[in-house]
Amino acid sequence: MTTIRLRRPRMAWLRTGQLGFLTRSPRATAGLVIILVMLLMAIFAPLLTPYDPKAGIFDPWLRPSLTHPLGTTALGEDIFSQLLYGARLTLLIGLMSGAIATAIGTTLGLAAAYFGGRVDEAINTLANVFLVLPGLPLLIVASAFLRGAGVWPIILVISLTGWAWGTRVLRSQALALRNRDFVHAAVASGEGPGRIIFREMLPNLAGIIAANFFSTALYAVLSEAALSFIGIGDVGQTTWGTMLFWAQGKQALLNNAWWWVAAPGLSIALLGTAFALVNFGIDEISNPRVGRAGKATKVLRKKGTAPVAEAPQTGQPLLSIRHLNAGYLTPRGPVRAVRDVSLDVKPGEFLGLAGESGCGKSTLAFAATRLLDAPGVVFSGEARLDGKDLLAMSPEELRRVRWKDYSLVFQASMNILNPVIKIREQVYDAMQAHGVQDKKKLDARARELFRLVGIRESYLDAFPHQLSGGMKQRVVIAIALALEPKLVVMDEPTTALDVVVQRQILQEIDEVRRRLGISVIFITHDLSLLVEMSDRIAIMYAGEVVEEAPADEIYRNPKHPYTRRLMSAFPPLSGERERREGIPGRPPSLAQDIPYCPFYERCPSRMPGLCDMKKPASVEVEGGHRVACFLHSMAVKEEESRAPLASD
Ligand SMILES: Nc1ncnc2c1ncn2[C@@H]1O[C@H](COP(=O)(O)OP(=O)(O)OP(=O)(O)O)[C@@H](O)[C@H]1O
Numbered sequence: 001m002t003t004i005r006l007r008r009p010r011m012a013w014l015r016t017g018q019l020g021f022l023t024r025s026p027r028a029t030a031g032l033v034i035i036l037v038m039l040l041m042a043i044f045a046p047l048l049t050p051y052d053p054k055a056g057i058f059d060p061w062l063r064p065s066l067t068h069p070l071g072t073t074a075l076g077e078d079i080f081s082q083l084l085y086g087a088r089l090t091l092l093i094g095l096m097s098g099a100i101a102t103a104i105g106t107t108l109g110l111a112a113a114y115f116g117g118r119v120d121e122a123i124n125t126l127a128n129v130f131l132v133l134p135g136l137p138l139l140i141v142a143s144a145f146l147r148g149a150g151v152w153p154i155i156l157v158i159s160l161t162g163w164a165w166g167t168r169v170l171r172s173q174a175l176a177l178r179n180r181d182f183v184h185a186a187v188a189s190g191e192g193p194g195r196i197i198f199r200e201m202l203p204n205l206a207g208i209i210a211a212n213f214f215s216t217a218l219y220a221v222l223s224e225a226a227l228s229f230i231g232i233g234d235v236g237q238t239t240w241g242t243m244l245f246w247a248q249g250k251q252a253l254l255n256n257a258w259w260w261v262a263a264p265g266l267s268i269a270l271l272g273t274a275f276a277l278v279n280f281g282i283d284e285i286s287n288p289r290v291g292r293a294g295k296a297t298k299v300l301r302k303k304g305t306a307p308v309a310e311a312p313q314t315g316q317p318l319l320s321i322r323h324l325n326a327g328y329l330t331p332r333g334p335v336r337a338v339r340d341v342s343l344d345v346k347p348g349e350f351l352g353l354a355g356e357s358g359c360g361k362s363t364l365a366f367a368a369t370r371l372l373d374a375p376g377v378v379f380s381g382e383a384r385l386d387g388k389d390l391l392a393m394s395p396e397e398l399r400r401v402r403w404k405d406y407s408l409v410f411q412a413s414m415n416i417l418n419p420v421i422k423i424r425e426q427v428y429d430a431m432q433a434h435g436v437q438d439k440k441k442l443d444a445r446a447r448e449l450f451r452l453v454g455i456r457e458s459y460l461d462a463f464p465h466q467l468s469g470g471m472k473q474r475v476v477i478a479i480a481l482a483l484e485p486k487l488v489v490m491d492e493p494t495t496a497l498d499v500v501v502q503r504q505i506l507q508e509i510d511e512v513r514r515r516l517g518i519s520v521i522f523i524t525h526d527l528s529l530l531v532e533m534s535d536r537i538a539i540m541y542a543g544e545v546v547e548e549a550p551a552d553e554i555y556r557n558p559k560h561p562y563t564r565r566l567m568s569a570f571p572p573l574s575g576e577r578e579r580r581e582g583i584p585g586r587p588p589s590l591a592q593d594i595p596y597c598p599f600y601e602r603c604p605s606r607m608p609g610l611c612d613m614k615k616p617a618s619v620e621v622e623g624g625h626r627v628a629c630f631l632h633s634m635a636v637k638e639e640e641s642r643a644p645l646a647s648d
Pocket residue numbers: 328329330335337355356357358359360361362363364375376525590
């Protein structure tokens with residue numbers, strides 16, 4: 001049975017201490033103070049006034065005085081007492097209706113987005129039906145029928161007619177979130193569904209949920225006032241709405257007792273304003289860009305130059321990919337983006353993977369690490385990490401090894417950072433999902449990681465938007481290194497960054513992987529960069545690895561005609577500036593079978609009748625230098641056929 005580790009979900013602002021921030025937002029503070037004062041007035045009404053709100057024991061139409069701060073009604077009741085006691089039911093109606101409608105709306109909206117399919121369809125249909133139900137006529141009918149049943153009919157009708165809007169909005173927002181990179185990354189890092197919904201998605205929806213709550217609460221307060229005002233509902237109860245009803249019925253304004261109308265009317269308006277103000281505050285929390293949380297620090301600290309320790313080379317590959325076939329199932333048939341690829345990565349090795357765009361580099365990396373999403377599919381093959389076949393693992397086994405044994409950084413990795421969660425929490429996440437819970441250890445490790453990738457520790461308490469693109473990418477690299485995985489796959493991790501930052505980050509990656517003895521698969525179009533960084537380079541073309549050799553060997557002595565053209569398409573590392581040429585022609589479509597040399601059409605050294613008839617096998621031409629080209633496999637064969645003669 002699959003067990004999912006779930007931490008107790010807590011709302012984001014409680015966890016990150018952002019509730020404190022709420023009180024630092026002047027608007028939210030004002031809103032909270034108003035609501036709190038009203039709540040206190042409601043709770044402590046018996047202490048604040050000695051009079052029963054329904055006791056008509058005083059002279060009617062008394063003007064405001066010290067004994068009766070808001071005067072008396074036409075029936076001789078104390079208006080101030082009515083205002084205090086009325087707050088009880090008015091607040092109860094608002095807060096309860098808001099809470100029930102928001103709970104139903106949030107649960108159904110999130111369930112629809114997360115589970116999709118039939119669940120989504122059913123919830124959506126239900127929400128559509130409830131959206132067209134006319135709320136006010138229903139309220140009138142329910143109140144008329146349930147007259148005398150107190151305020152609960154109103155609360156229930158408002159809750160039941162008010163949840164559908166929230167579900168609609170939350171569903172669409174949650175659907176968009178479901179496809180965001182940070183949610184994919186959370187899935188990839190082994191987080192369970194509950195944790196993803198509550199930890200990753202819910203905080204991003206806090207603004208909408210709050211808006212839903214406060215707008216329903218306000219709607220409820222206003223509806224109750226409107227119903228009471230026109231005499232529907234239980235006018236025997238004391239609420240701000242029934243106060244307005246009686247004031248109107250007894251013609252308070254004509255009797256110059258404007259305070260009888262003004263007191264409940266202004267209280268309702270003030271409550272609405274308070275709801276709106278707190279709503280603004282929560283919007284600031286849920287969207288840190290709006291707020292002022294955290295101080296952005298400006299200067300990057302230069303990293304120390306600690307001694308470098310190479311990983312022990314055991315000779316056994318850490319990752320061993322064998323006959324891997326992977327691709328995409330499309331309506332026009334399968335695209336075979338990775339074709340019978342076999343590749344090894346040794347412990348501590350930096351393997352560069354290069355090739356033109358669309359040749360299958362990313363598909364290879366994602367397929368081998370079981371991160372290929374639909375419509376991607378692994379057709380066949382093995383990918384053994386430390387002897388364990390990743391492609392045969394159960395989802396639970398995979399969850400255990402991901403991030404711990406291997407991790408991934410890709411081009412748009414900075415998007416995996418959840419915009420509403422502080423960097424520190426996100427660095428902790430991967431470690432917590434794998435059992436590190438001790439706060440001191442988490443903090444020490446997070447600081448160490450930041451030093452390692454050259455970011456000031458103070459950025460741990462920043463939000464992602466406070467960091468530049470380069471820094472976010474460093475954070476992601478730090479997260480990828482958090483559990484000291486044996487292998488990190490980096491798919492163009494710096495392509496989106498400017499050249500200076502790229503170089504800095506690459507140097508840091510190189511130093512970190514040497515220091516920690518981590519193996520790296522580094523994917524890029526930039527062959528000259530790979531030559532500089534890699535121990536070994538594999539060149540891919542049309543889904544196949546056509547050449548593989550130590551980096552300096554590829555640089556000095558490229559053998560495959562494609563590698564040679566690729567090398568000449570990039571500027572040399574040093575020397576005169578000269579005009580570079582691209583490779584004429586286009587790679588073949590990966591939707592078709594290619595039972596011959598895939599480079600045939602573009603190859604300047606092609607041999608018709610051979611290269612267009614069958615596929616060259618990959619052969620070792622020199623120690624560790626393999627190439628899949630007839631030019632070289634023939635030379636090897638000749639060499640081999642001469643060898644016995646020489647020994648005769
Ligand atoms: N979702 C998809 N559906 C169908 N085909 C796809 C899909 N994703 C990628 N492909 C195809 O698979 C092939 C390999 O793509 P892949 O992204 O692995 O190449 P790449 O070498 O990493 O390219 P780049 O360097 O531009 O990222 C391409 O022909 C591409 O069009």
